[in-house]
Every structure is written in structure tokens, then in C-alpha cells.
Amino acid sequence: MLSSSFYKLFRDKTFHIVLAIGIIVAVAMPLIYLAIDLTSGSNQVGVSCNGYNLLISTVSPVQNFGIAIPINLITFIIGEFNYGTIRNKIIAGNRRSYIYFSLFLNGLVFSFILLFLYMGLATLIATCIGGFSYQPLSGSDVLNLLQVLLITILVYTTLTSLCVFISTLFRNIGPSISITVIIM
Numbered sequence: 019m020l021s022s023s024f025y026k027l028f029r030d031k032t033f034h035i036v037l038a039i040g041i042i043v044a045v046a047m048p049l050i051y052l053a054i055d056l057t058s059g060s061n062q063v064g065v066s067c068n069g070y071n072l073l074i075s076t077v078s079p080v081q082n083f084g085i086a087i088p089i090n091l092i093t094f095i096i097g098e099f100n101y102g103t104i105r106n107k108i109i110a111g112n113r114r115s116y117i118y119f120s121l122f123l124n125g126l127v128f129s130f131i132l133l134f135l136y137m138g139l140a141t142l143i144a145t146c147i148g149g150f151s152y153q154p155l156s157g158s159d160v161l162n163l164l165q166v167l168l169i170t171i172l173v174y175t176t177l178t179s180l181c182v183f184i185s186t187l188f189r190n191i192g193p194s195i196s197i198t199v200i201i202m
Contacts, residue, residue, distance in 0.1 A: 023120050023121075023123075023124045024124065024127065026103075027094070027124055027127065027128055030094060030097075032090055032093055032094050032097070033090075033094070033128065036086060036087075036090045036132060037131075037132060037135065039083070039086065040083050040086070040132050040135060040136040040139075041135070041136075041139060043082060043083045043136065043140075044076075044083070044135070044136045044137075044139035044140040044143070045139070045140075045143060047072060047075075047076065047082065047140050047144075048067055048072055048140055048143040048144040048147055051066050051067035051071065051072065051144065051148075052067040052147055052148070054066050054067070055067045055148070063147065063148050064147070064148030064149050064152050065148075065152055067144055067147050067148040068144055068145065068147075068148040068149050068150060068151055068152050069141045069142070069144045069145030069148075069149070069150040069151070070150055070151040070152075070155070070159075070163070071144070072140045072141050072143075072144035073137060073140075073141045073163070073166075074163075074166060076136060076137045076140050076141070077133075077137060077166060077167070077170040079173060079174065079177055079202060080202050083132075083136050084133070085199070085202075086132075087128075087129050087132050087133060087174075087177075088129075088177055088178075088180075088181045088198055088199075088202070089195055089198075089199075090128075090132075091125050091128055091129060091178065091181045091182075091185075092181050092184070092185050092191065092194045092195055092198060093191060093195075094125075094128065095121055095125065095181065095182060095185040095186070096185050096189060096190065096191050096194060098121070099185075099186075099189045104117060118182070118186065121182050121185075121186065122178065122179060122182050125178040125181060125182050126175065126178050128178075129174050129177070129178045130171075130174065133170075133174055177202070180198060180201065181194075181198055184197050184198050
């Protein structure tokens with residue numbers, strides 16, 4: 019049951035469209051930061067357009083591409099209900115708890131692939147343009163970065179859990195997206 023869910027995820031048009039949008043935004047963000055560097059009074063590349071800044075700014079679930087991840091996850095999950103996939107799984111004898119857990123794991127894969135691709139690409143492009151950091155990183159900066167990444171993983175896991183819960187509770191895109199965005 020889980021392998022069929024992953025197969026459907028990677029064949030889903032929504033996933034491919036959101037992936038393409040994420041790549042476009044990941045390329046645009048460093049270019050915007052580069053334009054800020056070039057139009058500022060210092061005219062130095064790397065002050066704001068560096069990998070460290072982009073990595074920190076791309077992890078937020080409520081700005082930039084981060085808001086698109088839960089919205090599209092909800093759309094994908096509710097599509098499973100609308101197309102009758104969940105009903106067929108229940109008729110086939112799968113337990114509801116297994117189906118719910120499968121939706122959660124599928125949602126985690128969906129969220130983390132999109133998030134890490136977006137974060138990684140934006141950070142890589144910014145690092146190529148302005149280096150990883152404008153100043154050498156101290157030990158506390160590295161520790162701060164690791165803490166931010168750990169918190170990001172926990173936040174997106176919680177957010178995925180919330181999206182799966184709200185989606186299975188309402189089974190309607192409008193209220194599910196509205197409630198999730200309000201909670202975020």
C-alpha cells in the first residue's frame with residue numbers, strides 16, 4: 019500500500035508542478051538578493067546574497083515557497099479522497115490506521131523532497147554567487163545553523179501531520195487550506 023502511494027506521488031502532476039515552481043523560486047531568490055547587494059550603497063556581492071542567509075531565509079513555512087508546500091500537500095491528500103483511492107483501499111481490506119499512516123509518510127516524503135530541493139538549490143546558487151558566509155563562521159554560528167535545521171525538520175513534520183489531520187477531517191480543499199493557513 020505504501021509503495022503504491024509513493025508511486026502515485028511521483029507520477030502526480032501536482033507534485034511536478036510544485037517542484038517546478040520550487041526550482042524557479044529557488045533560482046529567483048538568490049538573484050533578488052544579488053540585486054539587493056548590487057543596488058545597496060556598498061556595491062559588494064555577498065553581503066546579503068550568500069549561502070548562510072539563503073539557507074536561513076528559505077526554511078520558514080509561512081513565507082516564500084514554504085507556504086506552497088502544505089497547500090499542495092492538502093490538495094494531494096484530498097485528491098486521494100475525491101478520486102476514490104482511499105475508498106478502494108478500505109474496500110480492499112486495509113485498516114484505516116494504516117491508510118492514515120501511509121498518508122502521513124507520503125506527506126513527509128512530499129514535504130521534505132520539496133523543502134530540501136528548494137533549500138539546497140537556493141543555498142547552492144547563493145554560495146556560488148557570494149560564498150557561504152560574508153564573514154567566517156564561528157562555532158556558535160554553526161551550532162545556530164544546526165539548531166535551525168533541526169527545528170525546521172520538526173516544524174515541517176508537525177505541519178505535515180496537521181495537514182494530513184485537517185485534510186482527512188474535512189475532506190474539502192477550501193476549509194482545509196483556510197484552517198491550516200490560519201494555524202500557521
